[in-house]
Amino acid sequence: MTLTMDPATTGQFLDPNIWAGKIxxxxxxxxxxxxxxxxxxPATGEELGRAGMATPADVTRAAAGAAAAQKAWAASPxxxxxxxxxxxxxxxxxxxxxxxxxxxREVGSVPPLAAFALHVGAQECYEASALPSHPLGxxxxxxxxxxxxxxxxPVGVVGVVSPFNVPIILGIRAVAPALAxxxxxxxxxxxxxxxxxxxxxxxxxxxxxxxxxxxxLVTGGADVGEAMVVDPNVRVIAFxxxxxxxxxxxxxxxxxxxxxxxxxxxxxxxxxxxxxxxDQAVNLATWGSFLHQGQICMTVGRHLVHESLFxxxxxxxxxxxxxxxxxxxxxxxxxxxxxxxxxxxxxxHRLVTESIAAGAELKAGGTYDGLFYxxxxxxxxxxxxxxxxxxxxxxxxxxxxxxxxDEAIAIATASEYGLSLGIVTADALRGxxxxxxxxxxxxxxxxxxxxDEANTPFGGVGASGTGSRQGGAEANxxxxxxxxxxxxxxxxxxxxx
Numbered sequence: 001m002t003l004t005m006d007p008a009t010t011g012q013f014l015d016p017n018i019w020a021g022k023i024x025x026x027x028x029x030x031x032x033x034x035x036x037x038x039x040x041x042p043a044t045g046e047e048l049g050r051a052g053m054a055t056p057a058d059v060t061r062a063a064a065g066a067a068a069a070q071k072a073w074a075a076s077p078x079x080x081x082x083x084x085x086x087x088x089x090x091x092x093x094x095x096x097x098x099x100x101x102x103x104x105r106e107v108g109s110v111p112p113l114a115a116f117a118l119h120v121g122a123q124e125c126y127e128a129s130a131l132p133s134h135p136l137g138x139x140x141x142x143x144x145x146x147x148x149x150x151x152x153x154p155v156g157v158v159g160v161v162s163p164f165n166v167p168i169i170l171g172i173r174a175v176a177p178a179l180a181x182x183x184x185x186x187x188x189x190x191x192x193x194x195x196x197x198x199x200x201x202x203x204x205x206x207x208x209x210x211x212x213x214x215x216x217l218v219t220g221g222a223d224v225g226e227a228m229v230v231d232p233n234v235r236v237i238a239f240x241x242x243x244x245x246x247x248x249x250x251x252x253x254x255x256x257x258x259x260x261x262x263x264x265x266x267x268x269x270x271x272x273x274x275x276x277x278x279d280q281a282v283n284l285a286t287w288g289s290f291l292h293q294g295q296i297c298m299t300v301g302r303h304l305v306h307e308s309l310f311x312x313x314x315x316x317x318x319x320x321x322x323x324x325x326x327x328x329x330x331x332x333x334x335x336x337x338x339x340x341x342x343x344x345x346x347x348x349h350r351l352v353t354e355s356i357a358a359g360a361e362l363k364a365g366g367t368y369d370g371l372f373y374x375x376x377x378x379x380x381x382x383x384x385x386x387x388x389x390x391x392x393x394x395x396x397x398x399x400x401x402x403x404x405x406d407e408a409i410a411i412a413t414a415s416e417y418g419l420s421l422g423i424v425t426a427d428a429l430r431g432x433x434x435x436x437x438x439x440x441x442x443x444x445x446x447x448x449x450x451x452d453e454a455n456t457p458f459g460g461v462g463a464s465g466t467g468s469r470q471g472g473a474e475a476n477x478x479x480x481x482x483x484x485x486x487x488x489x490x491x492x493x494x495x496x497x
Contacts, residue, residue, distance in 0.1 A: 013095045013207075014102060019199045022052040023219055026065040027212025033058050034220060037191055042108045042338040042371050043328040051194035054218035056227035059186065062216035063233035066157045066184035069213030074154045074182030078132035085132075085180050087208035089125035092118060095204075099168075101330075103196045107167065108337040108371075110329045113292050117168040123454035124169070127473075128176035134473055136481070146489045152481040154182035155235045155259075159228035161249070163241045164190035164340055165295040165393075167197025169452060174238035174261075175201060175215070177476035183236075184214045186228055192340060194219045229253050229260075236261065236480065238470065240297075243391070243417075243463045250466065261468040261479050263459055265391040266419030267301040268449040269412040269438070272313060273405070274306040275426040281309075282316045284424060285397065288448030290324065290375045293336050294395040295344075297464075298420040298442070298450045302388060303399040304408050310401040314363055314379045317397060321364035321375040336395060338371035345371050348394030352376055355385035360398065383411065391417065405434055412438045419460035420449035441465065 021036040022029040034053030041048050054062075073081070092099065096118050103114040142148035158178040162171035167189055178185050189197030202217045218224055222245075228234055229252045237260040239249045246264040253260035270288060272281045288300035305313045329337040339345040345368060352366050355378055365376030373395055381388040381398040388398040402408040412421070421440040423431040431445035441460035444451055452458065457469035469475035 013098055013203060014195065014200060016049050018203070019052070019195075021050050023054050023058060024202045024206075024215070024217035025058065025062050026069075026216070032219070039106060039194060040192075041105045041330075042340055043105070043330060048106060049195065051191060051199075051219055053191065054188075054220040054224050056223055058220075059218050059224055059227035059231060062186055062218050063157060063228070063231040065213045066186060066216050067233040069211060070154070070156055070182070070184035073184060073211055073214045081132040081180055081182065082129045084205070084208050084210050085125050085129035085176060088176070088204050089122045089129070091204050091207055092122040092125065099196070099200055102200065103168065104330050104337075106196050107164065107193050108329065108340060109166075109292060110334060110337055113166075117166055120452055120454055121168045121172045124172045124176045127454045128180040128476070131177055131180040131473060131476060132182075134477065136477070142487070144487075144489075144493070146487045149486040149488075151484045151486055152477055153484050155480060155482050156183060157186065157234045158183045158480060159186045159188070159231075159234040159237045161188050161225050161228070161237065161239045161241065162190065162197050164193045164197070165292065165297075167193045168200070170240045170263075171197050171201050173454070173458070173470055174240075175205075177470070178238070178480045179205070179210065179214065181477065181480045183480055184216075186216045186218055186234060188218050188220060188224055188228060191219055191221065225249070226252065229258075230256055232256075234258070238479070239263070260466070261470060262466050263297070263470065264419075264464050265393075265417060266297045266299070266460060266464050267389070267391045267415050267417045268298055268420040268422065269302045269304055269415070270300040270422040270449060271408050271412065271424065271434070272303070272305040272309060273408075273423065273425040273430070273434075274308050276306075276309065276424040277426070278309055278312050278316060281305075281424045282313060282320060284422065284448040285317055286320050286324075288422060288450050289397040290321070290336060290395045291450055293339055293373065295340065295393050296450055297391075299393075300422065300449050301392060301396070301398065302412070302415070303397055304402055304411055305399060306408075307401045307403050310399070314377065314399050317399065318363035318377045321377050321397070324375050326372045326374060336372070336375060339368075339373050339394060340371075342371065344393065345373055348373055348392055348396065351387040351390060351392050351394075352378070352396055355381055355387035355398070358382050358385045360385050360387065365395070383414065389415065409434065409437050416463040417460070418462035419464035420444070420451075422447060422449045441469075
């Protein structure tokens, strides 16, 4: 498959003449105070364009502008806000081919994943379009002769920090509901995926008719993220990224008395019980471990297989890994594209080699060519081997055996992470009952761990998150509004003094 996108082509929706070297402040594309940086295609090293970089001073300006614009946006009729979200969804679908091309080249996604991300992105907007008309309050009982109401109101300005790996979904799932509920948004994408994660979303809402200032694009590094967290105009932070970075964001947000919704790392367990079909389990495991080069927070990292199936499972998973094509997803039909950059590739390889040194058996992969890392299978990994107990964020499957359900539960719960869990069994109720004993924000019985739908609450426990959720009406309303108590009397109350 050869993609035709030319980043230098003008006249397109993502025409670089609009955004090259710029950020988006108060409805205008302006040069970032931090200059610009190259947008590099990981598969080839080619420069696709240049992204504008913000500074903390830009964040201050953006937050003030967002706070000023938010009031009128929140006061607009619910049908107006819903219409903007529906138009945004339609624009994502209308420009799908161009956006997909950017996603494949800038992020390194294989086309099926890019298409899935666009589908979910559009659905996030459609789902969010129902929020403006959703009931946003309750009538409460009162001991006094008055009407007592609990009303959900916008928080004001929401700061959204999105990562490089699936930037369409991981940006829009916070941006869309926050806007729909009457908030303004500051969006900071990872600079490595500034177009797919930032420019594209900004252009979508610009063309959808969102008023100037309600969405601000401040692409930048850690200093820009920190400025967003500490700015007094930003009341809620929606952060998706590593657990290490999330701890810092949460600590800083707590210091400044603001909410932080943290969707963090994972090291998902995949349990293959003694009654499972091995071929079905391997099919699930291959997708769960190797999709998008393992650069997904929900990726299957830990394969726990009953001892009676272990040897067959390892052999078939390794054979599958060896058969997979790795290469440039923009020009070849491949299963895996490139790792995002050399630093991440080197980290993946270090975890693999250290795990082998610790006693894990290399059954497939463990090698790379440039940024193309072969899908890797490690068997009989010690439970403290780095690739087993840490989030790898690469195409590495560590497989261990267990003899009883209790032993499987003990291994699965030993991790600090608790994002997604997969269980394969001929008895779905057995899988459900077992899952009740393993802390996890997401559970899939007879499926792998990488799933996402726009109407479902998403988030983890433990080191995978603080328990907050995004997705679905109730979770999004909880995330991006505050509760106000209101009472009304026919005549003023009378007090003894």
